[in-house]
Amino acid sequence: MAPHAHQHQNQHQNQHHHASGHEGPHDEPFVAELLDLEAEVLHAHLTEVTGRLADLTADRPVRRILDLGSGTGTGTFALLRRFEDAEAIAVDASPRLLHHLRGRARELGVADRVRTVEADLDAAWPDFGNIDLVWASGALHHMSDPDRTLREAYAALAPGGLLAVIEMAGVPYFLPHDLGVGRPGLEARCRAALSDRHAEAMPHRGADWGPLLSRAGFTVEAEWPYAVELVPPLPEATGRYARAVLSRMRTALDGRADTDDLATLDTLIDSDGPHSVLHRDDLAVRTERTVWAARRAYWSTGSQA
Ligand SMILES: C[S@@+](CC[C@H](N)C(=O)[O-])C[C@H]1O[C@@H](n2cnc3c(N)ncnc32)[C@H](O)[C@@H]1O
Structure with missing residues (x-):
């Protein structure tokens, strides 16, 4: 990679960034922890996805990766593991998450293969x-104008290059219907209480991305829904991951759920006690x-952006 590989390039385009879905900069250490725990718990699934991408790119070496x-x-790290000759550019609006990413890159011994760009x-x-x-992955539904983002992605790709979009139906479910504490069905009620808020803040969440990809000029070569269903024995980090997700949910539910359900959630996210996750x-x-x-078509040379 170029000599500036380790540098943090501040290419922030405008001061009013809207990494929507975050509560604000104070929330970012917590988001970093949550994302890292998710990576650990869902590691095997990610490996499967990158394996399929390797099949789809078998006729065209992957040397430069852009993680939006x-x-x-x-x-970034799953792809660098899979594509051993590749370098990656990790782009995010959050300087703190990128700082965290650079630390992880050093720990993993791949700092010379990653460049971060704040944008x-x-x-x-x-x-x-x-x-x-x-x-x-989990990024496009944050965009205020995903059509535009996809056109930019198209323009950034070399002819024949591939875009992988991953979106989730929502945050995972962790709990049985009957918890042995509080009223049964807590998790379903919490999701229902938050769905309006999510729909308003992120209208593209749960979108069918196929037509949007076609509209931006892409040929959709594969679309595969997959269900994650992890049951015991679970990865070691699962309890902490569940706690991080439910704590975030608890904050968002203030004033939106009844006091009994909030109290049950508090019991679940408490670090002590028999009901703690x-x-x-x-x-x-x-x-x-x-x-x-x-x-992106092999024969296309012009930009669609
Ligand atoms: C749900 S997280 C997904 C993170 C990561 N791709 C993963 O799979 O773990 C969404 C990320 O998109 C970033 N983001 C949201 N809006 C953005 C924007 N307008 N420009 C750049 N990054 C943005 C957030 O800061 C956050 O890191």
């Missing part, structure tokens, strides 16, 4: 050069995700 809304680098992907993009693989042996991880793999 990289967060703490879950996708608002809702604004005009910096020039990333020709990219072979663009990865956008850190100690329960009846947790599971259930969620659904969809991956879209879309190609």
